Amino acid sequence: MDFDVIIIGSGPGGYVTAIRASQLGLKTAIVERAELGGICLNWGCIPTKALLKSGEVYEQLSHLGDYGLSVSGAAFDFAKIIERSRGVAATMNKGVAFLMKKHKIEVIAGEARLEKGSPAPKVVVALTAGGARTVTAKHVILATGARAREIPTVGLTSDGDRVWTYRDALAPKAQPKTLIVIGSGAIGIEFASFYRALGSEVTVIEAVDRILPVEDEEVSKAAKRAFEKRGIKFRVGAKVTKLSKSKSGVSVALEVGGKAETLEAEVAIVAVGITGNVENLGLEALGAKVDRGHMVTDSHSQTNVPGLYAIGDVAGPPWLAHKASHEGVHCIEHIAGLKPANLTAPIPGCTYANPQVASIGLTEAAAKAAGHEVRAGRFPFKVNGKAVAAGETEGFVKTVFDGKTGALLGTHMIGHEVTEMIQGFGVAITLEATEEDLMATVYAHPTMSEAMHEAVLDAYGKVLHL
Ligand SMILES: Cc1cc2nc3c(=O)[nH]c(=O)nc-3n(C[C@H](O)[C@H](O)[C@H](O)COP(=O)(O)OP(=O)(O)OC[C@H]3O[C@@H](n4cnc5c(N)ncnc54)[C@H](O)[C@@H]3O)c2cc1C
Numbered sequence: 274m275d276f277d278v279i280i281i282g283s284g285p286g287g288y289v290t291a292i293r294a295s296q297l298g299l300k301t302a303i304v305e306r307a308e309l310g311g312i313c314l315n316w317g318c319i320p321t322k323a324l325l326k327s328g329e330v331y332e333q334l335s336h337l338g339d340y341g342l343s344v345s346g347a348a349f350d351f352a353k354i355i356e357r358s359r360g361v362a363a364t365m366n367k368g369v370a371f372l373m374k375k376h377k378i379e380v381i382a383g384e385a386r387l388e389k390g391s392p393a394p395k396v397v398v399a400l401t402a403g404g405a406r407t408v409t410a411k412h413v414i415l416a417t418g419a420r421a422r423e424i425p426t427v428g429l430t431s432d433g434d435r436v437w438t439y440r441d442a443l444a445p446k447a448q449p450k451t452l453i454v455i456g457s458g459a460i461g462i463e464f465a466s467f468y469r470a471l472g473s474e475v476t477v478i479e480a481v482d483r484i485l486p487v488e489d490e491e492v493s494k495a496a497k498r499a500f501e502k503r504g505i506k507f508r509v510g511a512k513v514t515k516l517s518k519s520k521s522g523v524s525v526a527l528e529v530g531g532k533a534e535t536l537e538a539e540v541a542i543v544a545v546g547i548t549g550n551v552e553n554l555g556l557e558a559l560g561a562k563v564d565r566g567h568m569v570t571d572s573h574s575q576t577n578v579p580g581l582y583a584i585g586d587v588a589g590p591p592w593l594a595h596k597a598s599h600e601g602v603h604c605i606e607h608i609a610g611l612k613p614a615n616l617t618a619p620i621p622g623c624t625y626a627n628p629q630v631a632s633i634g635l636t637e638a639a640a641k642a643a644g645h646e647v648r649a650g651r652f653p654f655k656v657n658g659k660a661v662a663a664g665e666t667e668g669f670v671k672t673v674f675d676g677k678t679g680a681l682l683g684t685h686m687i688g689h690e691v692t693e694m695i696q697g698f699g700v701a702i703t704l705e706a707t708e709e710d711l712m713a714t715v716y717a718h719p720t721m722s723e724a725m726h727e728a729v730l731d732a733y734g735k736v737l738h739l
Contacts, residue, residue, distance in 0.1 A: 276302045276410040278608065279396050281385045282550075284311020285318075285594040286585025287416030288369050290601030295376035297609040302408060303373065304398055306384040312418055312586075313594040314365040320443050321463050323358035325625050328470030332503075332627060339664050349471060351448045359444060381406065387413070387555040393580025394559055412580055412608050415568060416601065417554065419586035422546040428516035429455065429543045435523050436516065437542045439464070449473055449540040453525055455513055457484035459624040461544035462500070466626035469505050476506040476536055478527065483509060485624060489636040489685040491651075491671060496687055499628050499667055508536070516541060549587040564589075572616055574604040582608070596620045618703050623692040628667050631695035634683030634702050637673050646676040650732025652724045654688045656739060659719035665689035670728040672698075679707040684728070694722050708733055 277299035280287045287303055288310065294301040308315040327349070334347040373380050383400040393413045398406045421438040423430045431438040437445070442464050452468050454461045457479035469475045477484065477500075483493040484500075484507060497507060508529060515526040522539040548566040561578045562569035568576055568583035575582050582604050585597030599618070606613035624630040640647045653669040654660035668688025675682055684698040701711060711729040716722050730736045 274411055275408045276300045276379070278302075278412045278414060278605070279304065279408055279410040280414045280416055281396065281554075282311060282416035282418055282585070282587070283309045283369065283373075283380075284416060284418050284585060284597060285313045286418070286587075286597030286601045287311065287414070288372065289598040290414060290416065290584065290605050291378045292372060292376050293602045294605045294609075295378055297605065297611075299605070299609065301376075302379040302381055302410070304381045304383060304385040304396065306382075306401070308366050309369040309373065309380065310362075310366045311416075313597075314369065315362045316440050316443060318594050319365050320358040320362040321439075321460075321467070322625055323361040324354065324443070324467045325463060325470075325627070327354040327357065328467045329627055332470045336664070351471065354471075355444055381408065384553075386553060387559055387581070389559060391579070394555075394578065397555075412582065414574075414601070414604060415554070415576075415581065415583040415587055416585050416597070417550040417587045419547040419549045419566075419592055421543060422548045423543060424513075424545060427513050428518075429513065429545060431543060432518065435518050435540055437540060439542070439544065442542050445540075449538070451522070451538040451540075452476070453478060453523065453536055453538040453541040454544060455516075455525070455541060456544035456546070457486070457507070457509075458544060458546070459485070459622070459630075461542065462496075462624050462626045464542050464544065465505050466500070466503075469500075469503055470627065474506075474538075475504075476508065476538070478511050478513060478525065478536070479507065479509045480512055481510065485630060487622065488624075488630060488632055489671060489673075489683075490638060491669075492630055492632065492685045492687050495668065496624075496626075496628070496630055499687070500626070503627070508534070547586065547590075547592045549589070551587060573607040574600055574616075591620055591622060593620060593622065619699070621695045621699050623695065625692060628688050629690060629692045630687050631691040632683065632685040633695055633699050634681070635673060636683060636685065637671075640673050640675070640682045645682060647682075648674040648676040648732045650674075650728045650730065650736070652727035652731055652736065652739070654721060654724055657719075657721055657724045657727075659721050659723070660689070662719065663689070663721075665721070670694075670724045672725075672728045672732050674708055674732050679709065681706055681708070681711065681729075684725070688724075689721065691721075694725060697722060697725055 283305040383398040387394040451474045454477045511527045511529045523541045527534045567589035584600040603613045621633040650672045655666040671685040673683040716726045
């Protein structure tokens with residue numbers, strides 16, 4: 274065997290697993306056909322946050338009067354905003370290269386496919402530099418990620434010109450004056466928020482009856498109101514029947530409540546979901562099980578093929594970087610014979626728009642559907658001292674408890690920097706904190722996090738500042 278473990282794909286699933294493998298003393302190689310760091314660092318999590326920061330700062334300039342400040346000649350250079358975002362991605366990419374070197378992980382640049390082998394499939398790499406190399410290991414981990422889902426039957430296929438996926442939207446030649454975003458999940462909403470902050474006319478189309486459909490209904494409603502206040506338009510319960518291209522832009526035919534409607538814009542972003550990168554890997558010949566574009570795995574990320582594991586986006590939802598890393602560390606610790614904590618820890622989900630949305634655990638509706646007797650609490654930021662002082666009073670915190678046991682089932686937030694606050698409840702849920710533990714916790718004052726405490730107290734009729 275050339276290695277103990279070969280990992281295919283260097284996103285937050287693959288590269289983090291490689292580091293942990295090396296820490297565990299395993300001889301490790303990672304194969305990558307594009308940039309080290311995967312979608313997350315190069316075309317996803319990180320460059321979008323760089324764009325959103327530019328948008329947020331620019332938007333704040335128009336509210337400087339609220340703070341007794343003024344500035345003249347506020348302006349932006351779109352090309353420089355994109356350049357900064359690409360620079361941030363490049364920095365992160367270099368960081369992964371450094372980490373691979375530091376941990377003595379062999380990086381093989383090229384596209385991998387699998388062939389039958391024992392105790393694990395052989396990895397045949399079409400090298401980026403030309404030629405091929407076959408490498409073997411005791412264990413092979415697929416971390417090949419996912420890509421934007423397209424729906425060619427109704428024209429939802431990117432052309433990089435008028436119809437964009439997230440890749441095009443991250444590095445466009447020019448800012449569109451008018452933009453249609455198809456899909457109101459986190460990715461669609463983040464792009465809508467960024468482009469709107471810079472003044473584009475943005476309409477978001479969503480097939481179901483509310484935006485951010487995985488979030489708690491109260492959060493979805495508040496988010497729609499907050500984004501509409503900033504000028505984003507929404508068409509919910511709207512099914513795209515045809516997207517057609519024209520020289521000047523796109524035309525999107527919709528069906529809303531049984532009625533036909535057409536929207537026009539310079540550009541459309543297709544953000545209708547994700548599909549796993551399972552093609553051209555030789556999986557059919559191995560008899561590997563794939564279900565709706567994703568690898569089928571067990572509770573240790575093992576596939577039905579001996580020696581072959583799959584983690585991260587290619588192993589299915591939630592399609593999140595931290596889920597990919599968490600799964601990868603669990604998988605490699607299991608391979609190394611450790612007894613890693615189980616994979617059932619709840620995964621937080623965040624949308625970094627303005628305002629931000631963050632949640633973990635069950636929504637109120639999901640908790641009720643699962644048979645819990647629900648006790649919910651809420652606390653608005655408009656009566657939180659730090660939020661008032663900072664001029665960030667939009668939004669609220671909601672808690673969902675099991676009324677019988679006092680277990681915290683889920684929490685849901687919308688507001689300024691709630692994506693930082695959610696970790697507090699993540700720790701609480703993972704440690705199975707009860708209402709008593711959470712009520713007895715002392716929160717620093719003044720902080721926006723005090724709203725978390727109050728939302729716990731509210732669920733038990735003990736709220737202090739309402
Ligand atoms: C616009 C956008 C914003 C996002 N924002 C967030 C966010 O804020 N927070 C969050 O948690 N998640 C976010 N995500 C999702 C996040 O990027 C993914 O969940 C994460 O990247 C998955 O990690 P991964 O390691 O499974 O795969 P990836 O990061 O997709 O990495 C897979 C790697 O495998 C390589 N590869 C594929 N096939 C082969 C092959 N045959 N041979 C060699 N190499 C191969 C690819 O080139 C790629 O580099 C965002 C995604 C997008 C698109």
